[in-house]
Amino acid sequence: MSISYLLIALIAMFGHSEDFLGTTLLSRPLVLGPLVGLVLGDLNQGIIIGATLELIFMGNIKVGAAIPPDVITGGVLGTAFAIISGKGPAIALAIAVPVSILAEMLISSLFVFRAVINKKFNQYADEGDFNGIQQLHILSGILRPILMGIIILLALQLGATVMKDFLDLIPAWVQTGLQVAGNMLPALGFALLMNLMFNKTVAPYFFLGFMLAAYLKLPVIAIGGLGIIIALIVTQVTPKTDGEDDDDFNEIKEEAKPVKKLNNKDIRNVFLRSMALEANFNFETWQNTGYAFSIIPVLKRLYTTKEAMAAALKRHLQLFNTSPYGSTLILGITAAMEEQNSNDPDFDAESISTVKLGLMGPLAGVFDSLFWGTFKVIAAGVGTSLAIKGNIMGPVLFLLIFNVPHLVLRYNLTFIGYRAGTKFLQNLAKNNVMDRLTKGASILGLMVVGAMPATLMSIRTPISIGSDKSEITIQSVLDQVVPAIIPLGLTFLVYYFVKNGAKTTHLLLGLLALGFIGSMIHLFA
Structure with missing residues (x-):
């Protein structure tokens, strides 16, 4: 059985590598359960147990800084021990739940540890060493699959009986305490976002978002939509009359033709690298190294001096956290702004960070709600209804229903962001668009952040x-x-x-x- 145990550990490592693969739900029990069953010679049981665990953990998702129980480790071990013992889904659930909670503690500790190496990332940025940042991002990212793979291999060697006996020794009050503590962690993420956007001018929108969620029970996606409408109303420009300044406007459009340094391959590389956005997720700066890792192809094309590269790298190692599904829109806009910055010595480089930080909150609320609250629910409903009967098409349809719209949208958003950003920047000075975008993004972002304590x-x-x-x-x-x-x-x-x-x-x-x-x-x- 040693080869089987090794293969199961590799399956778990594959699941824990999802942060390198764009959060494509390859880590869900509905997907990993059949793989474990295939290795152990009982594909049908693997499909059924995977579907059973998926139904139990369907609401188990990572949003912001909230780290849910680790269904990868719990699901793989639960499925494996259930098939090996021949006891089916009952033993799988008994093992999966406590193991998931224990594994969550280890992963949370790893996220805390990752924050320690942020100083090394900053050191590389000061030196303009983008290769160092790339390598450390990947190295730190593979720690999780390696660590959890070793733990699963050891657990399999110990056996189901010893493992369950050990877990039974942990008092219920300890598990309850850990769960309550875990529910408090998102407050840190919300506070860090508030620290970036909260001020007297836009503070009322935070409380508006909170009241809509707490009193009216509106979902985050509805509050995000309302926030967009309010932001558009508040930041709209007074229409010109009698052709006022039209000639000047046209003149600026003609004079502001940007020097194109980026090509489609550069933007495509940004999309591909964005799949590893969360590979080095940590509790201090969240997805910042993933963002820098994603935008490096653009920076390499635009900046040739060590000083310029260092400044750009430090910009993109600031705190960042958004939905991975909408991240490429911000990356595309950032690419356009970096291109303008490299062409125009008078460009305000700080505005790049301002737009990033202003957009990440509202996009997180909208895209997390869209994919976690819509596509995933539909995909899981269709997939589990088939898989619970042992039909292999369940996991297949589950992945297709979620990832076809995910990958198509994610790819196109990269180019949409870049092209919209380029066109938008041509008339930046004339229309004060940056100020309006920043204010609008702050309004939308704070409304969504305000809703989060009440909903998450x-x-x-x-x-x-x-x-x-x-x-x-x-x-x-x-x-x-x-x-x-x-x-x-x-x-x-x-x-x-x-x-x-x-x-x-x-x-x-x-x-x-x-x-x-x-x-x-x-x-x-």
């Missing part, structure tokens, strides 16, 4: 007051006044510490401790 953080208090007959829970009172006030308050608490210079790692550990201790004393649930 599940933190409640079980405290109650009164006797048995007239017992009132504190949470019910809070819900009547301000629903989701605990997630909102926690987000602003973390934001306060971020504004005052607290280290991200310290805040991360503090949230974990607060959640764990709060669960132990029954303050949070």
Whole structure:
């Protein structure tokens, strides 16, 4: 069985390598379960168990800084032990759930560790060493599949009985505490986004987004759509009258013909590299090294001096986090702006970072909702309905329904962003488009970020007051006044510490401790 165990470990490593493959859902139980069954000589059971686990973990997705239980490790081991023992889906579930929670702890620790090497990335940027950044991004990214592959291989060698006995020793209160702590982690991501966009001018839009989500229960995609409408209204330009300045406008269009340095191959390379956007995801700067890795083909084409390359690399190693499915739109716009920056010595290079940071929040809300809340649900519904009966077309259709629109849109958004960015920049000075885009993006971004504590953080208090007959829970009172006030308050608490210079790692550990201790004393649930 040693060869089979090795192949199963490789399957798990393949699943954990999805961050190099564009978040294409190749890591889901519905996909990996049949592969494990194929290795163990029971494809039918692999398909059925994979479908069963997919139904259980269907809502298990990574959004922002929220790291869900690791269904890759849990699903692969659960499927393998269930087939080896001959006990079917029941034993698969019993093993998959606790293993997923334990594996989540290891992966979260890895994400914290990755933040430590950010200094090395910055050192390479200071030196203009794009090769160093590329190599370190890939090296750090492969740590996860290697680590989890070794763990799975060891677990298989230990055997199902020993593994389950070990997991049974972990008290339920420990698992509950870890789950509550995990639910608090998104507050750090929201606070870091607020630190980039939150100010007195646009602050009301944050609270508007929160109220729409908390009181009216609108989904994030609806709030994002409303945010687009509001941003367009607020930032619209007063129409010209009597042909005012038309001649000047046409003159600028004629004079502002950009010098083309980028070609289709460069933009195509940006799309291909964007598939590894999350390979080095960490809790401090999130997808920043993936963004730099993706845009390097453009930077190499545009900048020939060490100083110019260093400045560009440092721009793109700032905090960045958005939906991988819409990331190429921002990358395309960035490519156009970098091209303009290389052509125009008076171009404001800081505006590149401003547009990036302004767009990443709203695009995250829109594209995460579109793909996680629409395409994935449809794909999983069709796929599991077939796979639960042992039909191999279930996993196949699952991947096709999700990834055909994903890859087609992702590819085209790269070119749309670049072409729109180029045309937009031709008349930048004339129409103050940059200021309007920045303000509009901030409005849209803060509305979406404001909705997130109410929709993506599940933190409640079980405290109650009164006797048995007239017992009132504190949470019910809070819900009547301000629903989701605990997630909102926690987000602003973390934001306060971020504004005052607290280290991200310290805040991360503090949230974990607060959640764990709060669960132990029954303050949070």
